[in-house]
Amino acid sequence: xQVWKDYQEQHKDKFLNELLELLRIPSVSARxxxxxxxxxxxxxxxxxxxxxxxxxxxxxxxxxxxxxxxxKLIDPSKPTVLVYGHYDVQPPDPLELWHSGPFEPVIKDGKxxxxxxxxxxxxxxxxxxxxxxxxxxxxxxxxxxxxxxGEEEIGSRNLSDFVQSxxxxxxxxxxxxxxxxxxxxxNPSIDVGVRGLTYIQVEITGPxxxxxxxxxxxxxANPITILAKMIASLHDENNHITIPGFYDDVVTVPDAxxxxxxxxxxxxxxxxxxxxxxxxxxxxxxxxxxxxxIRPTLELNGIWGxxxxxxxxxxxxxxxxxxxxxxxVPNQKSEKMTEVLVExxxxxxxxxxxxxATPDHGGDPYMTPVDSVxxxxxxxxxxxxxxxxxxxxxxxxxxxxxxxxxxxxxCKTIFLGFGLDxxxxxxxxxxFNVANFYKGIETIPYFHKFYAEMxx
Amino acid sequence: xQVWKDYQEQHKDKFLNELLELLRIPSVSARxxxxxxxxxxxxxxxxxxxxxxxxxxxxxxxxxxxxxxxxKLIDPSKPTVLVYGHYDVQPPDPLELWHSGPFEPVIKDGKxxxxxxxxxxxxxxxxxxxxxxxxxxxxxxxxxxxxxxGEEEIGSRNLSDFVQSxxxxxxxxxxxxxxxxxxxxxNPSIDVGVRGLTYIQVEITGPxxxxxxxxxxxxxANPITILAKMIASLHDENNHITIPGFYDDVVTVPDAxxxxxxxxxxxxxxxxxxxxxxxxxxxxxxxxxxxxxIRPTLELNGIWGxxxxxxxxxxxxxxxxxxxxxxxVPNQKSEKMTEVLVExxxxxxxxxxxxxATPDHGGDPYMTPVDSVxxxxxxxxxxxxxxxxxxxxxxxxxxxxxxxxxxxxxCKTIFLGFGLDxxxxxxxxxxFNVANFYKGIETIPYFHKFYAEMxx
Numbered sequence: 001x002q003v004w005k006d007y008q009e010q011h012k013d014k015f016l017n018e019l020l021e022l023l024r025i026p027s028v029s030a031r032x033x034x035x036x037x038x039x040x041x042x043x044x045x046x047x048x049x050x051x052x053x054x055x056x057x058x059x060x061x062x063x064x065x066x067x068x069x070x071x072k073l074i075d076p077s078k079p080t081v082l083v084y085g086h087y088d089v090q091p092p093d094p095l096e097l098w099h100s101g102p103f104e105p106v107i108k109d110g111k112x113x114x115x116x117x118x119x120x121x122x123x124x125x126x127x128x129x130x131x132x133x134x135x136x137x138x139x140x141x142x143x144x145x146x147x148x149x150g151e152e153e154i155g156s157r158n159l160s161d162f163v164q165s166x167x168x169x170x171x172x173x174x175x176x177x178x179x180x181x182x183x184x185x186x187n188p189s190i191d192v193g194v195r196g197l198t199y200i201q202v203e204i205t206g207p208x209x210x211x212x213x214x215x216x217x218x219x220x221a222n223p224i225t226i227l228a229k230m231i232a233s234l235h236d237e238n239n240h241i242t243i244p245g246f247y248d249d250v251v252t253v254p255d256a257x258x259x260x261x262x263x264x265x266x267x268x269x270x271x272x273x274x275x276x277x278x279x280x281x282x283x284x285x286x287x288x289x290x291x292x293x294i295r296p297t298l299e300l301n302g303i304w305g306x307x308x309x310x311x312x313x314x315x316x317x318x319x320x321x322x323x324x325x326x327x328x329v330p331n332q333k334s335e336k337m338t339e340v341l342v343e344x345x346x347x348x349x350x351x352x353x354x355x356x357a358t359p360d361h362g363g364d365p366y367m368t369p370v371d372s373v374x375x376x377x378x379x380x381x382x383x384x385x386x387x388x389x390x391x392x393x394x395x396x397x398x399x400x401x402x403x404x405x406x407x408x409x410x411c412k413t414i415f416l417g418f419g420l421d422x423x424x425x426x427x428x429x430x431x432f433n434v435a436n437f438y439k440g441i442e443t444i445p446y447f448h449k450f451y452a453e454m455x456x
Numbered sequence: 457x458q459v460w461k462d463y464q465e466q467h468k469d470k471f472l473n474e475l476l477e478l479l480r481i482p483s484v485s486a487r488x489x490x491x492x493x494x495x496x497x498x499x500x501x502x503x504x505x506x507x508x509x510x511x512x513x514x515x516x517x518x519x520x521x522x523x524x525x526x527x528k529l530i531d532p533s534k535p536t537v538l539v540y541g542h543y544d545v546q547p548p549d550p551l552e553l554w555h556s557g558p559f560e561p562v563i564k565d566g567k568x569x570x571x572x573x574x575x576x577x578x579x580x581x582x583x584x585x586x587x588x589x590x591x592x593x594x595x596x597x598x599x600x601x602x603x604x605x606g607e608e609e610i611g612s613r614n615l616s617d618f619v620q621s622x623x624x625x626x627x628x629x630x631x632x633x634x635x636x637x638x639x640x641x642x643n644p645s646i647d648v649g650v651r652g653l654t655y656i657q658v659e660i661t662g663p664x665x666x667x668x669x670x671x672x673x674x675x676x677a678n679p680i681t682i683l684a685k686m687i688a689s690l691h692d693e694n695n696h697i698t699i700p701g702f703y704d705d706v707v708t709v710p711d712a713x714x715x716x717x718x719x720x721x722x723x724x725x726x727x728x729x730x731x732x733x734x735x736x737x738x739x740x741x742x743x744x745x746x747x748x749x750i751r752p753t754l755e756l757n758g759i760w761g762x763x764x765x766x767x768x769x770x771x772x773x774x775x776x777x778x779x780x781x782x783x784x785v786p787n788q789k790s791e792k793m794t795e796v797l798v799e800x801x802x803x804x805x806x807x808x809x810x811x812x813a814t815p816d817h818g819g820d821p822y823m824t825p826v827d828s829v830x831x832x833x834x835x836x837x838x839x840x841x842x843x844x845x846x847x848x849x850x851x852x853x854x855x856x857x858x859x860x861x862x863x864x865x866x867c868k869t870i871f872l873g874f875g876l877d878x879x880x881x882x883x884x885x886x887x888f889n890v891a892n893f894y895k896g897i898e899t900i901p902y903f904h905k906f907y908a909e910m911x912x
Contacts, residue, residue, distance in 0.1 A: 030767030091769055097665070154767050181671070195670060199768045208732030209553070210883040214651060214783055214853030215637070218753035219744045221737035224778075225691065225756050231681060232688035276664030279808040281677035288675045297674035300681050301771050302762035307779060311486030311610050312655045312816040313547055314781055314854075315757050315882050322680075323763060325770055327670055352735040360768040397670030398770075426771050427666035 003137045004445050008129075012438065015129045016112075018048065019437065022087075022121050023105040023114040029065055029088035029154045038065040038150050041087045045148050046070070052128050053135030054146065060166075062158035065150030069169065072135065073143040079455040080143040081448060082172035082409070083131075084401070085124025085179065086152035089116035090426045097428035111431040118419040118432035123178040124148055126418065126437060130444035139445075141452035145172055149401075152179075155199070155361020156401045163401075163408050173455065174374045175405050176447065178440060180395045180417030185439060187265050188386045190378055191395035191415040193293070194402060196328030196365035198338040199301070202227070202345060204320045205354040210306075211316040221352040223320040224305045230348055231322065234298055238284035241298050241326075243344040249332045253294045261289055264391050274422060293394030297327045298341075323360075327398060334362035334400070363400015368412060373454045378414045381446035385439065397425075416440075416447060459593045460901050464585075468894065471585045472568075474504065475893065478543075478577050479561040479570040485521055485544035485610045494521040494606050497543045501604050502526070508584050509591030510602065516622075518614035521606030525625065528591065529599040535911040536599040537904060538628035538865070539587075540857070541580025541635065542608035545572035546882045553884035566890050573888035574875040579634040580604055582874065582893060586900035595901075597908035601628055605857075608635075611655070611817020612857045619857075619864050629911065630830045631861050632903065634896060636851045636873030641895060643721050644842045646834055647851035647871040650858060651752070652784030652821035654794040658683070658801060660776045661810040666762075667772040677808040679776040680761045686804055687778065690754055694740035697754050697782075699800040705788045709750045717745055720847055730878060749850030753783045754797075779816075783854060790818035790856070819856020824868060829910045834870045837902035841895065853881075872896075872903060 008015075027041035028034040042065070046057045049070035057070035065088060073080070092102035092115045100106040105114035112122065127146070134140040147170060149159050163170060180191040206223035207216070236242050266289055272280060282291040291297070305320030307313035328337055342357040349355035368375055370392050382390040395415065402413045418440035424430045464471070483497035484490040498515050505513045505526035513526035521544060529536070548558035548571045556562040561570035568578065583602070590596040603626060605615050619626060636647040662679035663672070692698050722745055728736060738747040747753070761776030763769035784793055798813040805811035824831055826848050838846040851871065858869045874896035880886045 030765070030769065032766070090771075091763070091765060091767075093763065093765060093769075094666070153769075197670075197770070199770065206733065209880065209885070210550070211731070212853060212881040212883065213753075213755045213757055213781060214653075214748075214851075215877050215881065216731075216748065217755040217783055217852065218747040218751060219736060219738045220731055220733060221735075222756050224759045225687060228684040228687035228756070228759075231684035235681065275667070275672075275676055277662065277676060277808055279677075279806075280675060281806075281808045282675050291674040292670075292672065295674060297669075299669040299673040299770075299772055300678050300684070300762065301669055301769060302764045302773070303680045303684075303776065304760045304764040306756065306758035307547070307549065308758045308760040308777070309486070309547060309549060310488070311547075312779065312781075313486065313549075313609075313757060313882060314653070314655070314755075315546075316755055317758070320759065321764070323768065325669060325768075327673055350735075350737075352733055352737045395670075396673065397668060421671050424665065425668040425671065426769060427668065429665070 001445065003139065004133050007133050007137050008441055015441065016434065019122055019125050020105045022125060023116055024103055026103045027088050027150065028091050029151050030091050038088065042066045042068050042150060045087050048128055049146055052132035060162065062162060064158045067150065067159065067162050068148040070146040071144065072140065074140055075143065078142050079173040079452055080145060080171065081451065082145045082147060082170060082175045083127045084175055084177045085127065085148045086120045086150065087148050088150045088153050090153050094428060099429055107434065110434050112434060113429055113431045115430050117430050118423040119425045119430065120152065120179045122432040122437055123418060123440065126178060126440035127444055129441045133441065134445050134448065142448045145170065157361060159401055160404050163404060167408060170409055172409060172411055174411055174451065175413040176416060177399060177413060178416050178418060179399055180397060180415045181419040181421050181423065182417055183264060183391065183393065184420065185435065187391060188382045188388055189264065189391040189393045190382065191417055192370055192392045193367040193394045194365065194397060194399050194415065196332060196334050196363050197325060197398040197400055198328065198334050198341060198362040199325040199360040200338065200342060201358045201360060202322045202324060203356040204349065205318060207318055210318050213314040213316040217316050220316065222316050223353055224317060226350060226353050227320040227322060230345060231300060233348060239282055243340060245340050250296060251330045258290065261293065261394065262287065264289055264393055292396035294329055296329050296332060299325055301325050327396065328365050330365050330367055332365060334364050338362055361400065363398055364403035366402040366413065368414060372412055374412045374414045377447055377451035377454050378416055380450045381443050384446045385443040457901065459595065460589050463589050463593050464897055471897065472890065475578055475581050476561045478581060479572055480559055482559045483544050483606065484547050485607050486547050494544065498522045498524050498606060501543050504584055505602055508588035516618065518618060520614045523606065523615065523618050524604040526602040527600065528596065530596055531599065534598050535629040535908055536601060536627065537907065538601045538603060538626060538631045539583045540631055540633045541583065541604045542576045542606065543604050544606045544609050545575065546609050550884060555885055563890065567887040568890060569885055569887045571886050573886050574879040575881045575886065576608065576635045578888040578893055579874060579896065582634060582896035583900055585897045589897065590901050590904065598904045601626065611819065613817060615857055616860050619860060623864060626865055628865060628867055630867055630907065631869040632872060633855060633869060634872050634874055635855055636853065636871045637875040637877050637879065638873055639720060639847065639849065640876065641891060643847065644838045644844055645720065645847040645849045646838065647873055648826055648848045649823040649850045650821065650853055650855050650871065652788060652790050652819050653781060653854040653856055654784065654790050654797060654818040655781040655816040656794065656798060657814045657816060658778045658780060659812040660805065661774060663774055666774050669770045669772040673772050676772065678772050679809055680773060682806060682809050683776040683778060686801060687756060689804060695738055699796060701796050706752060707786045714746065717749065717850065718743065720745055720849055748852035750785055752785050752788060755781055757781055783852065784821050786821050786823055788821065790820050794818055817856065819854055820859035822858040822869060824870060828868055830868045830870045833903055833907035833910050834872050836906045837899050840902045841899040
């Protein structure tokens with residue numbers, strides 16, 4: 001479609017500058033001090049959707065951060081695509097490891113460095129600009145709805161209520177999400193599954209106050225030591241998770257699918273060099289791609305307790321804390337697995353400490369069938385702009401809301417991700433390649449076109 | 457000595473107010489931002505020593521915080537007592553657990569609440585006021601030297617150089633230190649030993665940057681998990697320390713001494729209630745008093761890594777850290793044990809992480825012989841003011857410099873402590889009972905008197 005290409009070529013600088021403007025807003029959903037920034041960001045998203053051609057855009061307040069909804073409905077006989085994305089970002093810590101300010105986007109070597117560059121401002125904004133392309137060239141082939149939320153990074157806490165109470169508003173034939181990665185521009189891929197999640201915070205209390213480690217050390221349980229023992233026991237010598245019942249609901253992936261997954265390009269030496277590790281670690285019996293795709297995991301996301309400042313303090317602390325999350329695969333259910341995890345930890349907490357767990361957020365795993373019209377339209381769109389058939393892969397991350405979309409809206413989700421695993425999501429120096437940003441804007445209209453044609 | 461009693465009774469309010477003034481100076485040696493406060497505190501100590509009757513007081517700069525030295529030499533034929541103490545204090549964190557400001561001393565229920573109230577401003581200041589009592593009543597029985605340093609809480613880093621290069625200045629017959637506890641005013645005791653110390657910081661590095669725990673989780677070692685496994689392995693199921701060679705130099709305490717130690721009043725139910733724990737923890741085969749007195753220990757003083765803020769962040773961190781210290785008993789040597797600890801940790805660090813250890817500070821254990829003139833003078837002083845023979849006990853804490861005093865100055869150290877184990881040393885709401893403060897001032901002159909008489 002030359003008309004799309006021309007429009008995009010003409011406006012490429014504008015597209016990029018608008019994204020940079022969005023990236024300058026520190027919309028960190030996890031931190032209450034950014035409440036105003038969240039509203040500012042939602043307002044900016046609304047403005048941009050209206051400019052792009054949406055006929056209606058509303059900011060819906062929630063008990064947490066607001067949801068932005070926009071639409072352009074052209075013809076009830078045409079299919080409706082619901083684009084989901086999120087304008088909130090992960091906290092930028094640790095700040096000292098960023099080469100430039102997380103909210104002062106910098107373009108260097110063809111990469112946009114900023115918190116949210118890829119996850120997910122850069123990616124949902126491709127949809128806004130693809131939408132603009134189609135509207136401005138008078139070639140929109142479908143009805144489009146946008147649902148851009150502000151709580152994805154904190155588990156979409158209020159989105160399920162919103163979805164349940166706005167089923168008619170959100171009614172669609174397919175949900176389209178760009179919040180995942182592809183292997184590379186040379187090896188385009190489509191995620192056919194995302195893992196589920198359960199996330200908890202654990203608090204271990206030993207003595208009722210911080211103690212002098214000389215006066216009391218050796219006579220009372222140190223909560224750090226106890227927490228370490230509990231954590232250490234969660235993986236066995238083969239790095240299997242030891243929690244009874246943890247694997248009960250895991251569906252065995254057929255050999256054929258494992259063989260297909262094994263075809264994805266993977267260079268172990270390169271992978272290790274990129275991460276700066278001399279040896280990999282993981283569950284025995286599975287490849288790296290399987291460990292991050294088809295297998296559930298348990299990771300420590302944070303730990304703290306006692307004195308963590310400069311110099312020395314000989315304290316035996318009262319408390320130690322950890323943040324623990326599990327990635328889940330079909331057919332593990334987040335609620336059940338949270339309970340399995342918490343109850344196991346409660347059981348192994350020894351009697352000389354007090355145990356407390358606070359569930360944070362979660363979501364069920366989700367799979368897109370590769371034989372569906374939706375997947376085929378996505379695959380054909382990639383072919384149109386990349387000249388290659390995309391490889392179906394399993395993504396390691398989680399988009400907790402997708403399982404709910406399926407049950408509440410009764411439609412499938414397509415993960416049309418243009419990020420890269422190396423984009424430092426959730427890490428310092430998050431980036432998004434400018435080329436991927438433009439490639440996404442170029443590809444997305446084709447999805448709508450092919451989907452409209454196939455659904456006829 | 458009625459004249460002492462009268463003087464102290466007349467000046468009791470002044471004594472207390474002067475201490476409160478000292479406690480208002482946040483002399484936290486571990487934190488570089490308190491450098492000026494350290495100088496301010498040293499200057500105040502100098503002023504007070506001069507006012508009390510010292511003929512010379514000097515502030516000696518060191519590469520770290522300054523040392524205050526003062527003296528009043530009355531007669532070369534009389535014995536010389538070197539009083540050692542420290543004007544620096546532990547960091548006050550965690551601040552939110554203090555009921556009143558750590559540097560805004562408050563007297564409540566007969567207790568002085570402030571950082572340093574007991575450790576060691578309140579205790580060394582008893583010596584300044586006892587000295588004043590004797591000088592002002594013209595009854596000083598010995599030559600007195602004061603060595604009040606500013607780096608005890610960070611391992612007396614520069615004091616050993618100072619002592620080595622000022623042996624003549626510091627020459628004495630005995631060293632007197634009030635920086636320990638007694639069982640209670642009803643059951644006075646004298647510490648006949650303090651444990652040694654080794655303190656290190658450990659850094660475990662996994663991947664070269666923080667990673668998304670979904671994208672990489674399961675495929676690369678999580679430094680928190682690895683650190684937890686390493687820590688967990690340091691104690692076996694009987695809470696013995698598993699480090700090879702750790703116990704090699706530990707002198708077996710004779711049954712007779714263990715029996716004597718067992719006579720110290722100890723109420724397990726009360727101990728547990730005070731600490732708020734339902735079960736105690738410790739090395740199998742030893743009592744609580746033995747665990748904190750005659751046995752070496754390994755404690756985690758701090759741990760941190762990954763996301764420790766509000767809410768959730770699904771990060772697989774690059775690094776995890778811990779502060780680990782061991783209390784040592786005769787004849788373990790701090791330097792050797794630091795090496796044993798570090799080398800063991802290095803050995804058990806698996807190949808998929810990088811290990812780094814930074815030794816912080818340490819000191820050797822120290823014992824005072826109970827059959828010495830020094831001990832007898834101290835025992836008799838306690839008898840004079842408490843009406844009871846003190847119980848000799850082993851202290852759990854460490855005063856790293858004592859072993860050096862013995863080797864460099866060739867004299868014994870007496871620990872004449874008036875604190876209580878429940879004084880929350882190194883913890884929020886550190887306190888010192890006003891009664892103990894006055895009892896110390898009352899008792900100390902008797903030590904000098906009896907020591908002068910016995911040394912004749």
